[in-house]
Amino acid sequence: MTLNQDQSVTERLGELEAMLPSSAANIRRLSVLLDSGEKPKVAVFGKYNHGKSTLLNAMIGQEVFKVADKRETISVSQFDHDDVTWIDTPGLDADVKGEDDRRAMTAALERADILCLVHNVKAGELDRSEMKLYRQLMRQDSNYRSKLVLVLTQIDQVTSDDLIKVVNTINAQLPDLKIVEVSAMRYIRGNRENKDGFIKASGMLEFQSYLNSLKLEISRLRKTEGKRLVQKARVELSELVKDRKQELASKTDDLEKHVQEFWSDVEGARKKILERAKKLDLV
Template sequence: MNKINFTALKQKFPEIDKKIARLEYLSAKENDLFNIAVYGKYNHGKSSLLNALIGIENHFKVADCRTTIKNDVFIDESAGIQWIDTPGLNADIEGEDDSHAVDAITREANLILFVHSLRIGELDQAEIDYLNELLTLKSASQIILVLTQQDQLRAEQFEIVYARIEQQVQDVKIRNICISTTRYFKGLSNNNSVQQDRSNMGQLQQMLHENYEHSTLQRDEFDNLIKEIIHYLENQKKYIEQKKAEKQQELRKMHTNFQNDVKQMMNKIQQNF
């Protein structure tokens, strides 16, 4: 069986290069790790979220300044999960950080945690655009909108902001959950189960568990990618054949018109002589 030349495919069809890159990654993947990546704008709590999920408070760097400038990973062999921390979007003027993040979530991620801080308010247009772009590459079941820093809003503020965000994402049909890593780690340190429950981290972990326990998820994605790419290539073939037929028709018409013009010219010459 001939190997697929993924490099040539990506160069030939740049409009679907991310889908091709994902298929290439899945085809070459040698381990069974389930990749979960965090994605979102700078300083919205991505690294803190991952620290809470892996249960190590300071594994991923957390600071007010930009610290994650390339993808960082933590592998939990016992659970079969690779956690991927990506740089904050729009934090790097040259866009190099964004390219690392996009590569992780489009090529490597089985599941994406799109992180937004509630203390900022509702989603901005850039975040909505990021979500819509993700949905052209992943299914809605592969994305969870994680709303962080719930503890930094008063109850009435939270209700207003959350209602606005729900309205913003109602058409994209992705799951969402509000969490507080601060409450979670305080609950752990104080052995306070109430604080841990109020953080909603247990609920998020259950949502993740339901995904990575689904053994056919990656196989289904692989099969769907092949179908999507084949469908795209078939449509491109039809488009090229249609354009070829139109060009041939145009050439035949030009040839007929040329013959008629020559015939008319010859008739005029004969009439004059």
């Protein structure tokens, strides 16, 4: 594709976004899909202080993303490692102005091929803000569950019985969603101290295996998602055209009515003038 063709596609997508403002995120996602490289993009998001950055650092094997007990990540950042673009997002529900949530949602909806919703198992069930996020994703595209995984973190901080209870509760909240249970700190310690037991107990190997299975499907997932977005845009455009035609037909009817009323008024005025002229013997 030449530069001029690229510009043409970009311009047309911009025009489409202007025509369908309610689908702006979908159209921008389509633009990303058309320009995507080979590397899968994995976004990690969730409430602040639930272990997003720690999980990413464990996956990458080095401390790339900031880890703190306070609100630290306030912008979207990314890092390429092992043929994957890892995306860290601001913590949800931490910024009273909502800017962090907006940035996180933009990264999730527009940039990512795979979405990891991180939830600290010690918090119990998913709260209102997390459920709101999931519903937003579902409204955007009901097929998000095919690329969304819920990562329960800090499983080393609860008993096995409590972990089972939390998993069962969340399964009831979000049926059919893939759930993995991990301890990033166990994994980091196992690698640092060369202890296979900690690594195996961390759940990180299973998480990595699942991500690898998704990575192998990225081309197919992108193609399928692109087709869905194009079809959705076509349907919405058809609805827009239908609405505009109805609006035009209505305005045309109104115009014809006004024209008829105008000539009726003209004819009425002509008759009155003629009658007045006859009375004055002018005709």
